[in-house]
Amino acid sequence: MRQQDFEHRYGPVWQQIEAVVDPASGVELEAVGSGRIAEALPELYSQLCHHLALAKHRRYSGSLINRLNALSMRAHHHLYRHNHRYEHVFLKFLLEAFPAALHRNARFVWIALACFLLPALLMWALCFTQQDMIFSLMDPGQVRGFEAMYEPGNHAIGRERGSETDLMMFGFYIKNNIGISFRTFAGGILFGLGSLFFLIYNGLFIGAAAGHISHVGYQETFFPFVIGHGAFELTAIVFSGAAGLMLGWALIDPGGYTRLVALREAGREAATIILGSALMLLVAAFLEAFWSSHAGVPAPVKYTVGTFFWVLVIAYCTLLGRVRGES
Amino acid sequence: MIDTRYQVETPEGIELQADLAGPVSRVLAYAVDILIRQAVTLLVLLLLVFLGEAGWGLWLLLSFVLEWFYPVLFEVFHSGQTPGKKMMGIQVVNDDLTPVTFSTSTVRNLLRFADFMPFAYLFGIASMVCHPEFKRLGDLAAGTLVIYRKQAPVQAALPASDPLPLNRKLDLEEQVAIISFTERHQQISRERQQELAEIIGESFGQRTEKAVGFLQGVGIWLLGGR
Numbered sequence: 339m340r341q342q343d344f345e346h347r348y349g350p351v352w353q354q355i356e357a358v359v360d361p362a363s364g365v366e367l368e369a370v371g372s373g374r375i376a377e378a379l380p381e382l383y384s385q386l387c388h389h390l391a392l393a394k395h396r397r398y399s400g401s402l403i404n405r406l407n408a409l410s411m412r413a414h415h416h417l418y419r420h421n422h423r424y425e426h427v428f429l430k431f432l433l434e435a436f437p438a439a440l441h442r443n444a445r446f447v448w449i450a451l452a453c454f455l456l457p458a459l460l461m462w463a464l465c466f467t468q469q470d471m472i473f474s475l476m477d478p479g480q481v482r483g484f485e486a487m488y489e490p491g492n493h494a495i496g497r498e499r500g501s502e503t504d505l506m507m508f509g510f511y512i513k514n515n516i517g518i519s520f521r522t523f524a525g526g527i528l529f530g531l532g533s534l535f536f537l538i539y540n541g542l543f544i545g546a547a548a549g550h551i552s553h554v555g556y557q558e559t560f561f562p563f564v565i566g567h568g569a570f571e572l573t574a575i576v577f578s579g580a581a582g583l584m585l586g587w588a589l590i591d592p593g594g595y596t597r598l599v600a601l602r603e604a605g606r607e608a609a610t611i612i613l614g615s616a617l618m619l620l621v622a623a624f625l626e627a628f629w630s631s632h633a634g635v636p637a638p639v640k641y642t643v644g645t646f647f648w649v650l651v652i653a654y655c656t657l658l659g660r661v662r663g664e665s
Numbered sequence: 666m667i668d669t670r671y672q673v674e675t676p677e678g679i680e681l682q683a684d685l686a687g688p689v690s691r692v693l694a695y696a697v698d699i700l701i702r703q704a705v706t707l708l709v710l711l712l713l714v715f716l717g718e719a720g721w722g723l724w725l726l727l728s729f730v731l732e733w734f735y736p737v738l739f740e741v742f743h744s745g746q747t748p749g750k751k752m753m754g755i756q757v758v759n760d761d762l763t764p765v766t767f768s769t770s771t772v773r774n775l776l777r778f779a780d781f782m783p784f785a786y787l788f789g790i791a792s793m794v795c796h797p798e799f800k801r802l803g804d805l806a807a808g809t810l811v812i813y814r815k816q817a818p819v820q821a822a823l824p825a826s827d828p829l830p831l832n833r834k835l836d837l838e839e840q841v842a843i844i845s846f847t848e849r850h851q852q853i854s855r856e857r858q859q860e861l862a863e864i865i866g867e868s869f870g871q872r873t874e875k876a877v878g879f880l881q882g883v884g885i886w887l888l889g890g891r
Binding site: 340341342343344383384387390391397399400401407408410411412414415418419502503504505506507508509510512513516517520521523524525526527528532585598601602604605606608609610612613 | 675677678679681682683717718719721722723724725726728729732733744758760762763764768769771772775776777778779782788802805806807808815837840841844845848887888889890
C-alpha cells in the first residue's frame with residue numbers, strides 16, 4: 339500500500355484518537371459523542387500501534403512515523419495514567435501501605451533508631467552529670483536561649499499566648515521539622531552517609547538539650563512540653579532516617595540487582611515511608627503549636643495524654659501492617 | 666556514541682520514542698521555576714505582613730509548600746511540567762514513558778537536597794553529565810526521565826509537481842531516499858536540493874537543473890499520487 343493510501347484510509351482513526359487525548363487540539367469529533375469514543379480508545383489505540391508498526395516496517399516517510407509516534411505517546415499517557423478515583427487512597431495509605439512498608443524494612447528502622455537513640459542517651463547522661471558538657475555542642479548564646487525558654491519562673495512556654503502566635507509557631511514547626519526530615523531522607527542517597535549524619539547529629543543535640551535542662555532543674559516545664567508531640571516527631575525523624583538508609587544500602591549492597599534497579603526499588607518503598615513521616619510531623623507540628631504550648635493544661639494531664647500518644651504511635655507501628663506480610 | 670533517543674517497548678509491542686532533555690534546558694527550566702517561586706513568596710509576604718503573627722505563620726506554611734512541593738504538585742497535576750519546564754518544552758515521565766506519579770515525583774524532588782550538595786547542584790549536574798540519560802540523583806532513585814514534549818509535527822506540504830511514474834524498479838533504500846527528499850523540500854535550501862538531486866539523479870541519467878523536479882515527481886508518485 340502506498341503511503342498516501344495508508345494515510346487516507348486510517349486518517350479518521352488517528353483524528354478520533356487526537357480528539358480524545360487532546361480535546362484542545364480543535365479536532366472535531368465525528369457525529370458520535372466524545373464519551374463513546376473515549377470508551378473506544380483502547381481499541382483505537384491498539385489499531386494505532388499496529389499502524390505505527392506497519393509504517394515503520396514499510397519504511398514510510400519520517401514525518402508520518404514521527405506523527406504516529408507522537409500520537410501513540412500521547413494516547414499511551416492517556417491510557418496508562420493512574421486512576422485512583424475509586425479507592426480510598428488516603429485511608430489505605432495510613433492503615434496499610436505506610437505501616438506495612440515500615441515492617442518490610444524493619445531492620446533499617448532499628449538501625450536508624452539506634453543511630454538516633456544511642457547518641458541521645460549518651461549525651462543526655464553526659465550533660466546531666468557534667469555542667470560544661472553542653473558547651474561542646476552549643477555556643478553559650480544558644481544555651482542561654484533555651485534555658486530561658488524553659489525557666490519555670492519566666493512562663494515563656496507556659497504563658498497563655500494568643501492564637502496568632504500559635505499559628506505562627508505552627509508554620510515554623512512545619513517548615514523547620516519537615517524540612518529536617520526531608521533532608522535526613524535525601525542525604526541517604528550519598529551511600530547513607532547523609533542520613534547517618536543527620537540522625538546522629540539530631541540525637542546528640544536533643545539528648546544534650548534534655549540532659550542539660552534536667553541538670554539545671556527545669557524538668558517540670560520541659561518534659562510536659564515535649565512529651566506530647568515528641569511521640570510523633572521523634573519517631574518520624576527516625577523513620578525518615580530509615581528511608582534514607584534504605585537508599586544508601588541499595589547502593590552499597592544491591593543484592594541480585596544492578597545498583598540502579600535496586601536504588602529504584604528502594605526509592606519506591608522509601609517514598610511511602612517518607613510521606614508517612616511527613617504526615618506524622620504534620621500532626622506533631624499541630625500538637626506542638628496548639629497543645630504542648632497550652633498553659634491552661636496541668637502537667638499531669640499532659641503526661642497522661644503524652645503517654646497515650648506514645649502508646650498510640652507504638653501500637654500503630656507494631657500492630658498495623660503486619661497481617662498480610664506474615665500470612 | 667552520544668544519542669538522545671530513548672526507546673521503550675510498550676505492552677502493545679511497539680516502540681515509543683522520546684528525545685531526552687539535556688542539562689542546559691533543564692537548568693534553564695529550573696532557573697525560571699526558582700524565579701517564579703521567589704516572586705510568589707515575596708508577593709505573598711508583602712500581603713501577609715499586614716496580618717501580624719498569623720500572617721507569618723501562613724507565610725511559613727506557604728514557603729514550606731513552595732520549597733518542597735511546588736515541583737511535585739505541578740508534575741503530578743500538570744502532565745509532568747512545572748512552569749519552567751513548560752516554557753522549555755520539556756516534561757518529566759517515568760522510565761517506561763508513563764506519566765509521573767505522586768510517589769515517583771516526591772522521591773525525585775525530595776532528593777533535590779542531595780543533588781544540591783555540596784553547593785549549587787554540583788552532585789546533580791555531575792550525575793546528569795555522566796549519565797547517558799541525563800539523570801540526576803533524584804531521577805536515578807525515582808526512576809524518572811526528562812524528555813522533550815512532542816508536538817505532533819505539522820504535515821509538510823508536498824511540492825506542486827505532477828506524479829511521474831517510473832518504469833524501473835527501485836529498491837527500498839532508493840524509495841526512502843527519494844520520498845524524504847520530496848517531503849523535506851521546504852527544509853533544504855534550493856541550492857542544496859540541486860546538489861543532492863544531481864547526485865541521486867545521476868543514476869537516472871538526470872544531471873541538469875531538471876533533476877529536482879524529476880525527483881519530486883517520482884517522490885509524489887512513490888507516495889501514491891496519481
